[in-house]
Amino acid sequence: MKPAPFDYFSPATVDEALALLVEHGGDAKPLAGGQSLIPAMNFRLARPAVLVDLNRISELAYVRAESGGLAVGAMTRQRAVERSDVVARAAAAPRRSHALDCAPQIRNRGTMGGSIAHADPSAELPAVDARARRPVPGEERHGRRSIPAGEFFKGMLETALAPGELLVEIAVPNLPAAAARRSSSWRAATATTRWWGSRPP
Numbered sequence: 001m002k003p004a005p006f007d008y009f010s011p012a013t014v015d016e017a018l019a020l021l022v023e024h025g026g027d028a029k030p031l032a033g034g035q036s037l038i039p040a041m042n043f044r045l046a047r048p049a050v051l052v053d054l055n056r057i058s059e060l061a062y063v064r065a066e067s068g069g070l071a072v073g074a075m076t077r078q079r080a081v082e083r084s085d086v087v088a089r090a091a092a093a094p095r096r097s098h099a100l101d102c103a104p105q106i107r108n109r110g111t112m113g114g115s116i117a118h119a120d121p122s123a124e125l126p127a128v129d130a131r132a133r134r135p136v137p138g139e140e141r142h143g144r145r146s147i148p149a150g151e152f153f154k155g156m157l158e159t160a161l162a163p164g165e166l167l168v169e170i171a172v173p174n175l176p177a178a179a180a181r182r183s184s185s186w187r188a189a190t191a192t193t194r195w196w197g198s199r200p201p
C-alpha cells in the first residue's frame, strides 16, 4: 500500500521544526529515520496530514561526552552511535546493544531519537539510570525539559511527549557493556525535549 496524502516540510533548524509542529498541531508528525513511521504510513496505521522531516537539522546529530555519561542528539543515527569512539570510551552499553539488533541498513537510517520516541517495548536501547536536567539558560522562547524514562514511557508506543514537542537529546549515563539487554531495557533513559510557546502539560 501507499501512504495517505500528506504535506511535507524539510526545516533546517530546530526552531523551524518546532514552529511547523505547533502550526499543524496534532496533524503533524516528525520524520526521523522513517524506519518505523514510513511502514506504519504505508499500512495506513499512521495517517499524519503533515510530515516535518528532521533529516536536514544537523544540530540534532551529535554524541558528546559529559560528566558521568553521554549526551546524544535525537537525530544521531544508530550506526553512528555504534561506531562512535566517544561512545566506546564513555558508555559501552548503547554501542553493544545496537550491534545486537536490526540490520545495518536499518541502523544507517534509524535514529536514537526515533527509537525512543517510537517507544516500542521490544526496542534495544540499553538500561540506563534516570538523570535530571535543568532548563538551559537563554532558551526561554522554546521551553526545554528533561524527562526521566520512568515518566517518559507511558506504555506501548506511547510517551509523555506533548503535541508540538520535539525530543532533542537523550542522556545516557556510563554503564558497562553487560548492561545491554534485549527487551524493554531502555526504560530508564532520560530524554530532553523542546517545545514552542507555553509549557506542555
Ligand SMILES: Cc1cc2nc3c(=O)[nH]c(=O)nc-3n(C[C@H](O)[C@H](O)[C@H](O)COP(=O)(O)OP(=O)(O)OC[C@H]3O[C@@H](n4cnc5c(N)ncnc54)[C@H](O)[C@@H]3O)c2cc1C
Pocket (backbone or CB within 6 Å): 029, 030, 031, 032, 033, 034, 035, 036, 037, 038, 039, 054, 074, 101, 102, 103, 106, 109, 110, 111, 112, 113, 114, 115, 117, 118, 120, 122, 123, 124, 125, 161, 165, 166, 167, 168
Ligand atoms: C525491519 C526492521 C527491523 C527492526 N529491528 C529492530 C530491532 O531489532 N531493534 C530495535 O531496537 N529496533 C528495530 N527496528 C526499529 C528501528 O530501530 C527504527 O529505526 C526505530 O524504531 C525508529 O527510528 P527512526 O529514526 O526510523 O524513527 P521514525 O520511524 O522516523 O519515527 C518513529 C516515531 O518517532 C517519532 N519521532 C521521531 N523522531 C522524533 C523526535 N525527535 N521527537 C519527537 N518524535 C519523534 C515519529 O513521529 C514517529 O512517530 C527495526 C525496524 C525495521 C524496519
